[in-house]
Amino acid sequence: xxxxxxSTKDILQIILLTVIISIIYNYFSPDGIPLIRQFKEIxxxxxxxxxxxxxxxxxxQLEGIxxxxxxxxxxxxxxxxxDARDQWEFGDGHIPGAINIPEFSFNPNDKIVQSMDKHxxxxxxxxxxxxxxxxxxxxxxxxxxxxxxxxxxxxxxEWIKNGNSYEAAE
Amino acid sequence: xxxxxxxxxxxxxxxxxxxxxxVFVFAGLEKISNPEKFAVAIENYKIMPVIFINFxxxxxxxxxxxxxxxxxFGICVKENxxxxxxxxxxxxxxxxxxxxxxLDIECGCFGTNDGQKAGLQKIIENLFMxxxxxxxxxxxxxPFKIGKSL
Numbered sequence: 001x002x003x004x005x006x007s008t009k010d011i012l013q014i015i016l017l018t019v020i021i022s023i024i025y026n027y028f029s030p031d032g033i034p035l036i037r038q039f040k041e042i043x044x045x046x047x048x049x050x051x052x053x054x055x056x057x058x059x060x061q062l063e064g065i066x067x068x069x070x071x072x073x074x075x076x077x078x079x080x081x082x083d084a085r086d087q088w089e090f091g092d093g094h095i096p097g098a099i100n101i102p103e104f105s106f107n108p109n110d111k112i113v114q115s116m117d118k119h120x121x122x123x124x125x126x127x128x129x130x131x132x133x134x135x136x137x138x139x140x141x142x143x144x145x146x147x148x149x150x151x152x153x154x155x156x157x158e159w160i161k162n163g164n165s166y167e168a169a170e
Numbered sequence: 171x172x173x174x175x176x177x178x179x180x181x182x183x184x185x186x187x188x189x190x191x192x193v194f195v196f197a198g199l200e201k202i203s204n205p206e207k208f209a210v211a212i213e214n215y216k217i218m219p220v221i222f223i224n225f226x227x228x229x230x231x232x233x234x235x236x237x238x239x240x241x242x243f244g245i246c247v248k249e250n251x252x253x254x255x256x257x258x259x260x261x262x263x264x265x266x267x268x269x270x271x272x273l274d275i276e277c278g279c280f281g282t283n284d285g286q287k288a289g290l291q292k293i294i295e296n297l298f299m300x301x302x303x304x305x306x307x308x309x310x311x312x313p314f315k316i317g318k319s320l
Contacts, residue, residue, distance in 0.1 A: 010249040014236065022232035026205065033205045037213075037224040104216065107274045132220075136213075143210075 040139070042151060062138050065123060065150040067158055079121040079150070084137040091169035095125070095159055098167075103133035108144045121148045128155035178309040186302050187241050187251075187310065193299065194238030194254060200280050201231035211278025215268055215288075233257070247310050255303040262296045265289070 026032040042064040065073075073079040074095070081098035083090045090100040101112060103126075116122075122141070124134040134151050141149055160166065176182070201208045209227035212218065218226070234257070237250040261279070268275060268288040277288035286292065 006248050006252055007246070010246050011253060014240070014246065014249060014253065015233070018233045018236050019229055021236070022229050025202070025232070026228045029205075031203070031205060033209060033224050033227065035225055035228065036221050037209060038221070105272055105274070 040135075042135075042153060062135060063150050065152050067152075067154050067162065070123060070152050070154070070159075071164075073121070073123065079123045080116075081152075082122050082124045082134075082137070083156075084124055084126045084133040085131075085156075089127075093160070093166045093168045094156065096165055096167045098125075101137060103137040103140070106137060106140050108140070113141075113144075116146075118145045119147055121150070122146065123150045123152050125152040125155045125159075128157035129153055131155060177305055178311075180311070183306060183310045186306055187244065187247065190251075190254065190299060190302055190306065191238045191242035194234045194241070196238075197280050198231045198233070198235030198238060201227075201278075202235065205231070208278055211276060214273070214275040214278075215264055216271075216273070217264065217267060230257075241306075248307065251303050251306045251310070255300060255307060258296050258300040258303060262293055262300070265292045265296070269293075 023035070026035075040062045042062045044064045044066055074081070077097075081095045083094045083098045083100045084103045085100075086102050086104055087100055090098075090102075094100070099112060101110075107113070124138050124141075126132075126134040134153075134155070138149050138151050205224075205227050208231065209223050212223050212227055213220070233253065237253050237257075240246055240250045241254065265277060265288045269290065273288065275288050277286050277292050279286055279292060
């Protein structure tokens with residue numbers, strides 16, 4: 001054992017130096033990223049694109065969808081519902097016909113994800129306004145080429161609150 | 171003590187310092203080249219609030235780079251190896267948590283294009299490096315300090 005002591009002051013100096021250099025580098029670097037990561041803003045457009053003219057996803061925004069449009073698309077069967085919650089929550093009850101892709105264990109190589117048509121319209125949901133997993137899943141799917149995604153921000157709570165039917169695992 | 175003589179051999183400790191230093195410099199440089207991809211790799215661990223992710227993705231690669239460089243040049247060895255050992259312990263815990271949650275994700279250890287998974291192999295690699303780090307921490311006698319050198 002040696003007797004040169006650990007200097008807390010030196011550790012703090014090294015960390016401080018690192019923080020300063022990294023922030024300055026990040027500020028001037030063309031690949032720099034914002035200091036604080038945020039979810040993309042959710043926007044709701046008036047005219048929902050149809051299947052033949054899919055929308056173009058924005059880099060800075062998530063496309064949201066309101067209850068009335070959700071019900072319309074559900075009745076028309078013009079969208080596939082994706083439940084981003086965990087499988088036990090999905091098992092307790094979900095929008096009829098929805099498929100479960102838990103955000104928690106999302107894997108782009110998963111069989112379900114691989115078998116999905118990237119240009120089809122998908123509506124992603126989780127519990128409701130205060131959950132983020134549908135937004136995260138939106139970003140994961142968008143990153144691998146899905147181009148017609150919507151986040152149903154009202155989520156399963158709003159769906160049930162309005163007296164709609166649901167499916168549950170037996 | 172024979173064992174103590176072997177692990178406190180200054181040539182061996184110098185070689186360990188170089189090896190660990192270069193691993194950290196390489197790991198840091200790879201991540202610095204693409205902070206956004208590294209941020210996504212951190213996000214995939216799903217263990218940290220989203221607002222902190224970018225800050226970590228900016229700072230951590232430089233912390234690896236700077237501690238690695240200082241370790242190679244023998245400056246503040248004890249302090250740098252202390253930071254490196256802390257980081258390695260943190261990495262081991264993160265990968266262990268990812269495994270226990272059944273996450274199938276890239277570890278993001280050496281940038282993001284290496285395709286290495288956050289799995290048992292990563293834990294063993296990091297444990298091995300932590301062992302080397304502890305040897306350096308307890309037996310290296312390099313006296314070069316910031317306070318004394320500047």
